[in-house]
Amino acid sequence: MTEDHTEDHVARIQAEWRVARPDLDVAPQGVIGRLHRIASHLTGELTLLYAKYGLTEGEFDVLAALRRAGTPYERAPGEIALHTMVTTGAVTKRVDRLEEAGLVHRRRSDADGRGRVVRLTPAGRRLIDKAFAAHMTNERRLLGTLSPAQADQLEELLTSWLADLEPPGDTRAVRE
Amino acid sequence: MTEDHTEDHVARIQAEWRVARPDLDVAPQGVIGRLHRIASHLTGELTLLYAKYGLTEGEFDVLAALRRAGTPYERAPGEIALHTMVTTGAVTKRVDRLEEAGLVHRRRSDADGRGRVVRLTPAGRRLIDKAFAAHMTNERRLLGTLSPAQADQLEELLTSWLADLEPPGDTRAVRE
DNA sequence: ACACTATATCTTCCCGGGAAGATATAGTCT
């Protein structure tokens, strides 16, 4: 036996720290390290799928935010920034790319001369509808071997943790 | 009442999708969306702490990998890349910055002319020792209101999920 | 020893996003 196959990378890192810094309690890494590692793995897999539709994650998020808005699939850039948790500068660039690709259209707001309105084009609507359905299938696959009971339990724990971390009244939104 | 305060952002997004795409089951977002949101929140908080020590997250990871190696706190760039889950190009740049800051030292390997050896300087060792202790305190704070029992349960669920996602034999390492 | 392939690191170029400032328009107060 050269290796304990029941130990994952996080456990190995913790073991190394226990040798290097026996004075510290590295238990929190058991949760936080694994959470980050899962997140990074999921992001990689999700991004692969977006790429099949010619989208980056950021572009996907913008299209999704517009799609969720419902007919006529419009939102102001500032709203999109809130919904997708990025700066307005990032939204400008994402919308630039999506507009270039013919997936969204940008016009001035009638009501407010400073404002713009970003709207899904029919092509954008078709694309995000296909991509989002595939995305959900992909997420289901990634939850794969968790039993429904485990998934519920996990969701509950994450929900209560998230409630701690996010001060109520925090308006920022979430990755889709 | 204008808003249900028991609903978080992920729940709101799911509710929007149920209207926009009633044909799809968006349950997976309950877990995956919240996990990503927690990860992003944690990363923000952890990064704030690294910054107090003048470090980026990537630099912290490199110092931590060297510290865990034990005396004499040396590792090859390629090893560091494996341990920190980035490309060797990224390691080169991180080490450039750390060397500039006097926290690590880089020399040629005696054994292999292609190789380099990166070693913590005494200043680097002192810094990562302080920073890592503070990092653990910070992580404990971030787990805050999860009871020990909840934390254990969560760790167990994450561990088994991670085991699915990471094919055994995957050599990549983890965020500290 | 020579040719060929493999490996370790570094370099170059690119990409996406953040931060801060620029610009244009709204709103408010007098």
Place this chain on the structure above:
DNA sequence: AGACTATATCTTCCCGGGAAGATATAGTGT
């Protein structure tokens, strides 16, 4: 109306990392 402040978006500049190629050295087979 005029001045001042607030707001929405866009622009500019920067930063960190990825991908792919360049370079130097090892290893291997003949």
